[in-house]
Amino acid sequence: MFQLKDDNWEPVTVGESDMSVYRRGDVFAKCCAVSGVAELRDERDRAAWLAGTSLPGATVVDWLESPDGACLVTTAVPGVAGTDLPESAHFKAMRSLGVTLRELHSLPDCPFERPLASVVATAADVVRRGAVNPDFLTDEWRAMDPSELLDRVVAERPYFESVADLAVCHGDACLPNFFFDPETLEVTGLIDLGRLGVADRYSDLALATIQLSDEWSADPGPFLSAYGVPDLDQRRLEFYRLLDPLTWG
Structure with missing residues (x-):
């Protein structure tokens, strides 16, 4: 070290x-x-x-x-992490998050890519090494062998590659990685950008919406409205929510 x-x-x-x-x-x-x-x-x-x-x-x-x-x-990025905001701030912060993520997804000329094939390959390596963190899985997924989860991802990969809506994605769009001004609740900065790159925008939307539900117990409606996609494809959300925890380890 x-x-x-x-x-x-x-x-x-x-x-x-x-x-x-x-x-x-x-x-x-x-x-x-x-x-x-x-x-x-x-x-x-x-x-x-x-x-x-x-x-x-x-x-x-x-x-x-x-x-x-x-x-x-x-x-240092000024402000406080999304996980540290009080409940009274969640509604307005969700709207700021939606606007910011949309702006990120609209940036041009990104030199970095994160193709689905490479993400699945990372997941395969983590599963092969037995390094999947069970804390990142749902109760349903913890009851299954990680290799079964990987098999499901591999089987569905061709479909999700065919429908991918490419954008500049954060790659780990979780609340600790977005900082907010505690007064205005505007986003003050993005951190932990090691996975940033062109990918399916659903890879970010899947993590952001599940975080709002899990961390804030919030309906992501205000976030989605501010982002500009009030209705999401649940199949794509579930795919990326399953894939992501297999890639850490």
């Missing part, structure tokens, strides 16, 4: 990343071992690209690399 030489960094313990995260004032440092360098480099490049668009996010301050790993240093 890459080690920071400055002792003034404070560890950040929230989040589910297997990398080490630290904060010093208004900057964050995310450090990884050699095995995570490629993944962290992907996040660096995507954060730098997003910073050149109309959408807010962290700015890359520094990139450090050694035989032990690497460290990405970025500015």
